[in-house]
Amino acid sequence: MRYVLRRLRQLVLVVLAVTFLTFLLVSVLPGDVAYDIAGQDATEEVVEAIREDLGLNRPIPVRYVEWLGNFVTGDWGRSYRTDEPVLEGILTRFPVSLELMLVAQVFALLLAVPLGILSAWRSGRPADRVIAATGFMSLSVPPFMGAIVLILLFSLNLGWLPTSEYKPLSEGLWANLRAFILPGLAIALAEWTVLMRVLRADMIGVLQQDYISLARAKGLPTWYIILRHALKPASFSMITIFGLQVGTLVGGSIIIESIFALPGVGRLLISAIYARDFIVVQGVVTFIAFAYVFVNFLVDMLYAVLDPRVRTERADV
Amino acid sequence: MSDAAMASIRHRLGIRRARRSGFGLFFWLPAGWLILISLAAMLAPWLAIPDPDGMDFTALKAGPSAAHWLGTDMLGRDVLARTLYGARVSLTVGFCAPLVGMAFGMPLGMIAGYFKGRTGALIVGVIDTFLAIPALVLLLFALIFGGSLFIVTFSLGLLFIPVFARISRAATLNFSTSEFVLAARAIGATDTNILVRELLPNVVLPVVAYALVAVGTAIVAEGALSFLGLSVPAPFPSWGGMIAGGREELEHAPHISLAPALVMFLTVLSFNLVGDALRSRFADVKEKAI
Numbered sequence: 001m002r003y004v005l006r007r008l009r010q011l012v013l014v015v016l017a018v019t020f021l022t023f024l025l026v027s028v029l030p031g032d033v034a035y036d037i038a039g040q041d042a043t044e045e046v047v048e049a050i051r052e053d054l055g056l057n058r059p060i061p062v063r064y065v066e067w068l069g070n071f072v073t074g075d076w077g078r079s080y081r082t083d084e085p086v087l088e089g090i091l092t093r094f095p096v097s098l099e100l101m102l103v104a105q106v107f108a109l110l111l112a113v114p115l116g117i118l119s120a121w122r123s124g125r126p127a128d129r130v131i132a133a134t135g136f137m138s139l140s141v142p143p144f145m146g147a148i149v150l151i152l153l154f155s156l157n158l159g160w161l162p163t164s165e166y167k168p169l170s171e172g173l174w175a176n177l178r179a180f181i182l183p184g185l186a187i188a189l190a191e192w193t194v195l196m197r198v199l200r201a202d203m204i205g206v207l208q209q210d211y212i213s214l215a216r217a218k219g220l221p222t223w224y225i226i227l228r229h230a231l232k233p234a235s236f237s238m239i240t241i242f243g244l245q246v247g248t249l250v251g252g253s254i255i256i257e258s259i260f261a262l263p264g265v266g267r268l269l270i271s272a273i274y275a276r277d278f279i280v281v282q283g284v285v286t287f288i289a290f291a292y293v294f295v296n297f298l299v300d301m302l303y304a305v306l307d308p309r310v311r312t313e314r315a316d317v
Numbered sequence: 318m319s320d321a322a323m324a325s326i327r328h329r330l331g332i333r334r335a336r337r338s339g340f341g342l343f344f345w346l347p348a349g350w351l352i353l354i355s356l357a358a359m360l361a362p363w364l365a366i367p368d369p370d371g372m373d374f375t376a377l378k379a380g381p382s383a384a385h386w387l388g389t390d391m392l393g394r395d396v397l398a399r400t401l402y403g404a405r406v407s408l409t410v411g412f413c414a415p416l417v418g419m420a421f422g423m424p425l426g427m428i429a430g431y432f433k434g435r436t437g438a439l440i441v442g443v444i445d446t447f448l449a450i451p452a453l454v455l456l457l458f459a460l461i462f463g464g465s466l467f468i469v470t471f472s473l474g475l476l477f478i479p480v481f482a483r484i485s486r487a488a489t490l491n492f493s494t495s496e497f498v499l500a501a502r503a504i505g506a507t508d509t510n511i512l513v514r515e516l517l518p519n520v521v522l523p524v525v526a527y528a529l530v531a532v533g534t535a536i537v538a539e540g541a542l543s544f545l546g547l548s549v550p551a552p553f554p555s556w557g558g559m560i561a562g563g564r565e566e567l568e569h570a571p572h573i574s575l576a577p578a579l580v581m582f583l584t585v586l587s588f589n590l591v592g593d594a595l596r597s598r599f600a601d602v603k604e605k606a607i
Contacts, residue, residue: 010442010445010446013446014446017446136586136589136590136593137586139589140533140582140585140586140589141582142537142540142541142581142585143541144540144541144544144557144560144561145540145560145578145581145582148560148564148567148574148575148578149575149578151567152567152571152575156567156568254545255541255544255545258545259564270545273547
């Protein structure tokens with residue numbers, strides 16, 4: 001219980017720190033949104049009136065406390081540009097980012113688990129080395145570069161998949177899912193290596209345990225030993241890393257969503273940044289931070305449930 | 318003899334053994350590439366390459382030729398020249414951002430590891446909170462004050478502080494119980510003295526080994542920012558910007574994007590390979606401590 005409370009306290013602290021930091025940063029933004037809205041020929045009075053209207057001329061701490069108060073009650077403000085409520089704008093785009101995250105993580109697991117198992121089982125052999133080398137190369141390809149190569153290969157040369165044709169779920173599952181395959185793959189290619197390596201390392205340790213030798217001595221088939229006896233205890237660290245990745249991705253991927261024109265949270269953020277629509281930026285960043293911290297919190301809790309040693313861990317170990 | 322002292326002896330033996338057996342091909346090949354690209358980036362203004370901003374209207378989106386070794390982009394600018402000038406941005410950010418993280422993170426981590434009581438717990442708490450903030454928020458620095466090489470480097474550097482702090486703390490914890498620290502204390506050395514003269518030389522090795530991997534990460538991050546147009550301003554060549562610029566022409570002139578992408582890939586891969594080789598050789602700090 002004390003562990004949960006400590007983690008909760010940290011969660012609140014982080015969210016407060018993040019919101020204040022972004023508020024501060026966004027407020028000192030050069031290039032006032034009021035000038036942009038007023039247009040080029042506007043007089044100083046017009047600009048001042050817009051500022052007054054948006055409440056931009058009051059001190060930052062006052063605006064922050066007011067924003068925080070509204071934020072807690074679910075009023076995240078309205079976009080300076082489109083007048084769309086910020087929270088609503090985020091929530092309508094969130095499912096897209098969520099789907100992207102799910103597709104990407106499924107791909108990452110599909111690559112990491114079989115290859116990690118194979119790599120551990122055959123450690124030191126050619127198969128292990130080939131997998132390790134492939135992983136290393138894959139790790140050195142940033143997602144935006146992977147995306148370009150995937151588009152070139154599967155869209156332009158082979159013509160199998162669309163580059164940017166997002167369709168809502170209402171137009172059919174396949175039509176919807178098709179648009180997520182390449183972006184999901186681009187993210188997964190950068191992520192699976194870490195999962196695979198962690199699984200391999202843990203699996204090698206587990207395979208040296210006595211109970212595995214016993215299972216072997218009993219004459220159980222190798223695939224049965226690996227899947228039924230070794231996989232579960234070997235996947236602890238992988239689950240943690242997996243959770244961290246989910247935490248990072250759940251708030252959307254700015255780059256991948258822009259490249260593939262997916263209307264997710266990340267794309268909302270980048271367009272708000274370009275438009276200097278700072279109340280939207282503030283809202284999205286808070287949302288992303290909250291999602292990230294919350295998922296991490298859940299993962300820690302899950303870990304504490306699975307492994308009692310975590311619960312009693314002292315801060316100074 | 319304590320475990321830490323044993324580890325330190327093994328550590329030294331490890332280095333000696335390493336010198337005898339030498340690094341393999343997968344160390345020297347990437348190391349060679351890194352030296353080549355660094356030299357080319359440094360000497361770019363004096364090399365016999367076209368002006369990176371000069372437009373050749375007779376050869377728009379042209380493939381590789383004798384005049385333009387890697388072809389030209391949509392505005393007829395030489396891709397090779399722009400890639401080499403872009404390397405200046407990427408490598409500057411790549412080397413300096415981890416240095417910023419190291420400059421702040423290492424002292425923090427060493428203090429947290431040496432003074433284990435309340436000070437240590439406080440620093441660890443701050444580091445953990447810092448680590449829990451998504452990278453994006455700190456990158457807002459770059460977005461907001463964006464456009465200058467200094468700001469991009471500095472804000473990326475901030476992201477590295479917690480990781481460097483953790484590595485230094487783990488290494489300091491490891492060495493602070495060893496006999497040479499005890500001996501120094503016995504002859505009356507002050508805490509500052511022990512930290513700087515006894516612990517620092519030992520902590521610096523694993524930290525530098527990690528720094529090389531961090532260089533790769535920083536280059537990727539800068540690439541992502543410049544891909545979004547949030548790094549150095551537009552006409553100035555950068556790898557991410559070039560890859561983004563060639564996106565529209567992917568179908569007919571893929572070299573505009575692929576040439577800088579390939580160079581970036583090789584560079585990041587090389588830093589990872591070299592860093593990994595050094596890390597497995599010099600760093601006694603286990604991954605889980607990070």
